[in-house]
Amino acid sequence: MIEIKDLHKSYHMGSNSLHVLKGINFNVKEGELVAIMGSSGSGKSTLLNILGMLDEADSGAYFLDAIPIKNLNEKIAARYRNKFLGFIFQSFNLITYKNALDNVAMPLYYQGIKRKERSEKAMHYLEKVGLGDWATHLPNELSGGQKQRVAIARAMASEPKVLLADEPTGALDTKTSYEVMELIQGINDEGKTILIVTHEDDIAHMTKRVVNLKDGVIIDDTLVEQVRATANV
């Protein structure tokens, strides 16, 4: 599903340049649930942003579902983001003036789906994350966990091939984190490919594979025994 070869990325600030990704190689097959770990500043977010097509690599190859992602024009890039990728942010990134339902319906709007169908579909995903009753609430009326679940519903609404989550539990307490992880595991059980960036070992062990990043390269990539989130609650 995801295939990257010798990926490099540097940030330039004035005359300084910071080499963040120094040749990343890895593959993710369909249906995998992968945790990306590593110390702060090791380039996890950078990698995920590139995978999510929010940012571009300097060099190297990236294939998403066997399609080369390189020098795409805006139109195609937008379509891929919309159809192939669902992104979950640490800071939720909900649109503040839209209610939960409208936030979830947002990617569907960009798929050109009619309003009525959009609402139905969005409602379906909201219910799936357990927030059916909160549909008309604005983000600032929701708790952090609820916001993140709205964000997950939004990421899933467009039925992407891959879900990318950058520290989805970073802003949540343990209990809420586990609830969110339970949700993610459930989605993965249905066959969706999911990549999660995390700092926390317990979260990482709820995935099926842990990739360790250090100084811009992968130092470790192991399959793990998945711990079900429900067992921890």
Add this chain to the structure above:
Amino acid sequence: MFDIERWQEIFDTIRKNKLRTFLTGLSVASGIFILVILLGVGQGMQNGISQEFEDDASNSIWVWTRPTSVEYKGLNPGRFFNMTNEDYGFIYKKNEEFIEYQSSRVRIWNAIASFEKESGNYRIEGVFPDFQFIENETMVAGRFINQQDVIEKGKIAIIGNKIKNDLFKKDIDPIGKYIRLNDITFKVVGVYSDKGGEREEERIFVPSTAAQQVFNRGQNINNLSYTLKPEKDFQTAVAKSEEFVASMTSYLKTKHIIAPSDERAIGVNNSLEQAKRFYDLMFMIKAFFWWVGVCTIIAGVVGVSNIMLIIVKERTKEIGIRKALGALPVSIIGMILHEAIFVTAIAGCTGLIFGLLLLEMLGPMIETDFISNPSVNFNVALTTVFILIFAGAVAGFFPAWRAARIKPIVALRDE
């Protein structure tokens, strides 16, 4: 434009960002409002002034004599001279094509007029029938001088309303009564009134020929009055009147041996020359209001542009989110412009309507001699609304375009 989904999205955004929408709208609406009021008052002033002017605006020309001021052909400066009937006749013969009405005047200052026991000091003017039209006198009773009176040198008089009130008792009809002018008996045949008020009504008109004979003026006249035929436009009228004045003065100077360079000896008052100054003033007023109006529009454009910049800046993060969810740059630019155009259009029309209503309501209250029927050319106002909408769109386009093109991750980082 008619994408219903887009409209719904816009209405959602507007409904949920009322303050922002209100502020954008307010600046546009107030700009248009001020402009409408300004142009309305400007137009009102223009109407008022031109009416004021039209009241006694004839293309009239007055000619009189003064002592010469330049030595010429052995004649000393300071010499008095008189125009004569011959001059009057000759000027007409030479300039027939220009002249509409004409009359020479013989003036007797401070004549004593009396009827029975009442008497007063008034001015007698010996004139021709046309004079009624040159001076725009309205007959209150009886008639003005006619050609017959001129030929017969009839001792008849037309008195002003003021004189009638001075000399005659209320219940006496002055027509047919005999009054004495410097002890010579004249028969009153008409009473006139003049818009200029009482001062203008203190004159007694008698036939020019009679005045010359009865008051011993020979062939002399004091004054020439003309109105010229109307021309199809103002510029031609001014040109023709100047041509006429030039031809007349050059004749009079030759005839009375006056130096061509003598600017004093022949006095000419050409009302069209004054009218021209009036029109120039009006043009200045108009230009001023336009200038202020254009400045208002520019201020409006700057205001709208600023708001658009701020709106786009404020929405950068939202744009990033939308892009991450798969929005096309076109759809983002479209969304921002659509909203901007919609809001400016509604606000512009609101301002326009309020401005027009206010003019309509306050218009009659501010009517004075110099302001009349303040109103606005609707098309001009509408065009301004379109200019503002267009400016808003252009001003919104560039920041929106830039924001829509930056990488989503950059836009998302914006706080």
